Amino acid sequence: MNALEQLSDSLASAVQLAGEGIVRVEGRRRLPSSGLLWAGGDLVVTAHHTIERRSDVTVGLPGGETVGAKVLGRDPATDLAVLRLPKAFGKPLAAAEAEKVRVGHMALAVGRPGAELQATLGIISAIEGGWRTPFGGQLDQFIQSDVVMYPGFSGGALIDAWGRLVGMNTSGVLRGVSLAVPARTIARIAQTLVEHGRVRRGYLGVGVQPARLAKPHGASGQTTGLLVASVEESSPAEKGGLLLGDVLLTLGGKPLASMDDLLAALGGDVVGQAASLEVMRGGKTSTIQATIGERPAPVEEEEE
Amino acid sequence: MSAPWLEELAENAADVAGQARQTLVAVVQRDRGVGSGIVWSPGWVVTNAHVARTNRLSVRRGDGQALSAKVRAHDARLDLAVLELEDEIGSPAVIGDSSALRTGEWVFAVGNPWGVTGGITGGAVIDPAAGRDGGWLALGLHLRPGHSGGAVVNARGEVVGVNTMMNGPDVGLAIASATVKRFLAEAGLAKTMTRLDRAA
Numbered sequence: 001m002n003a004l005e006q007l008s009d010s011l012a013s014a015v016q017l018a019g020e021g022i023v024r025v026e027g028r029r030r031l032p033s034s035g036l037l038w039a040g041g042d043l044v045v046t047a048h049h050t051i052e053r054r055s056d057v058t059v060g061l062p063g064g065e066t067v068g069a070k071v072l073g074r075d076p077a078t079d080l081a082v083l084r085l086p087k088a089f090g091k092p093l094a095a096a097e098a099e100k101v102r103v104g105h106m107a108l109a110v111g112r113p114g115a116e117l118q119a120t121l122g123i124i125s126a127i128e129g130g131w132r133t134p135f136g137g138q139l140d141q142f143i144q145s146d147v148v149m150y151p152g153f154s155g156g157a158l159i160d161a162w163g164r165l166v167g168m169n170t171s172g173v174l175r176g177v178s179l180a181v182p183a184r185t186i187a188r189i190a191q192t193l194v195e196h197g198r199v200r201r202g203y204l205g206v207g208v209q210p211a212r213l214a215k216p217h218g219a220s221g222q223t224t225g226l227l228v229a230s231v232e233e234s235s236p237a238e239k240g241g242l243l244l245g246d247v248l249l250t251l252g253g254k255p256l257a258s259m260d261d262l263l264a265a266l267g268g269d270v271v272g273q274a275a276s277l278e279v280m281r282g283g284k285t286s287t288i289q290a291t292i293g294e295r296p297a298p299v300e301e302e303e304e
Numbered sequence: 305m306s307a308p309w310l311e312e313l314a315e316n317a318a319d320v321a322g323q324a325r326q327t328l329v330a331v332v333q334r335d336r337g338v339g340s341g342i343v344w345s346p347g348w349v350v351t352n353a354h355v356a357r358t359n360r361l362s363v364r365r366g367d368g369q370a371l372s373a374k375v376r377a378h379d380a381r382l383d384l385a386v387l388e389l390e391d392e393i394g395s396p397a398v399i400g401d402s403s404a405l406r407t408g409e410w411v412f413a414v415g416n417p418w419g420v421t422g423g424i425t426g427g428a429v430i431d432p433a434a435g436r437d438g439g440w441l442a443l444g445l446h447l448r449p450g451h452s453g454g455a456v457v458n459a460r461g462e463v464v465g466v467n468t469m470m471n472g473p474d475v476g477l478a479i480a481s482a483t484v485k486r487f488l489a490e491a492g493l494a495k496t497m498t499r500l501d502r503a504a
Contacts, residue, residue, distance in 0.1 A: 004316035008410035008459035015408035119408040121428035148474040
């Protein structure tokens with residue numbers, strides 16, 4: 001075989017190898033999505049946004065068999081859901097070493113929305129450090145590729161040229177961007193979902209927008225705070241006495257200069273804890289005590 | 305500095321592109337623009353039905369030679385047509401086995417995109433058995449007006465499909481060579497074309 005034939009053959013073999021760990025997930029009307037066999041092979045990780053119902057989810061295995069699956073938990077913030085199969089099937093994909101995946105590497109998106117595998121080829125377009133999704137979830141890396149997301153590819157694998165898992169593809173987080181949820185993030189979130197059925201996130205109950213401060217504040221010299229534009233009823237914010245027009249400066253001593261700062265300060269570990277909020281009200285700085293709540297789960301759609 | 309195998313890869317790709325171009329002719333429909341065709345065997349061209357809608361066709365080779373052509377088979381549903389040329393020109397294409405295609409493997413499409421003679425584009429096989437009957441290839445490459453009727457070749461330069469249309473902005477659809485072979489057999493042309501093939 002010449003170099004071109006070897007390349008072509010290697011790509012097809014990478015797809016075939018990865019395909020042993022890629023399943024079809026039927027959890028919504030019309031278009032099935034894809035999923036990854038996980039852990040011991042009795043779990044499936046898929047894209048949360050493709051699971052529209054809690055029961056009656058079926059999984060199409062690499063061998064062609066179809067089995068029922070139970071939704072163990074889901075995390076809308078990272079677009080991950082974990083399903084449990086009646087027993088272990090097949091072989092989960094080996095993960096690529098995150099540090100060795102580089103911008104410019106060839107990558108393939110592999111999905112199984114039908115009976116057979118499908119794949120698209122592209123390159124890794126961007127890799128950045130930790131990144132927060134628009135829904136508040138923390139990804140260990142931002143991994144963007146230029147693979148075409150064929151219908152039903154969400155929940156499938158982004159693999160390297162050796163057929164190893166780089167991440168789970170989803171088009172449900174950023175519209176028009178082929179984003180992969182890193183393998184490391186999947187491992188972390190999947191474990192939490194298996195243990196607790198959900199990922200806890202802190203909740204204050206305010207709608208905010210960044211606002212410039214009249215003069216730099218505190219030791220960090222922050223120049224922006226977060227203007228409170230709405231306060232939800234019976235929320236920790238309301239109980240703590242926050243008012244419309246307050247400007248949040250710090251939470252637990254950490255500066256709140258952007259939305260991201262606030263989301264980062266409201267991790268699952270602070271649920272139920274008392275926290276002091278520094279606020280600017282009428283030109284004066286004061287401190288308010290609030291007990292951080294747990295962000296309520298999104299309202300589930302009606303069962304079919 | 306690039307690795308030697310990367311240079312070899314580029315050379316191989318250029319060779320396959322050259323091979324694919326050998327199979328290519330332009331199919332000219334009077335007043336309807338230019339499509340592509342594949343010299344399946346000397347004197348015989350396979351193309352899309354939508355590229356051969358009139359019986360007043362001519363076929364142009366890469367060297368500029370123009371020949372008149374007659375439509376010998378036409379199936380609008382399959383979107384396939386066979387043309388017989390006035391002369392037994394061209395060397396036969398090597399026809400590959402589309403049923404052996406694997407998901408993820410590399411292919412090239414050759415044609416006359418936007419009238420550019422012998423334009424080459426490449427990508428990976430998304431689904432080697434696409435369409436309701438599995439007789440199509442879904443490909444990760446962009447087909448443009450003028451590509452229709454041209455060849456899809458694999459990494460060995462064998463014809464595995466006929467460029468036909470786009471499905472959405474990023475997915476090219478081609479008729480699998482196995483489908484073409486069935487069509488030729490049903491049209492009663494398979495033997496004629498093979499005989500000429502052997503004679504060449």
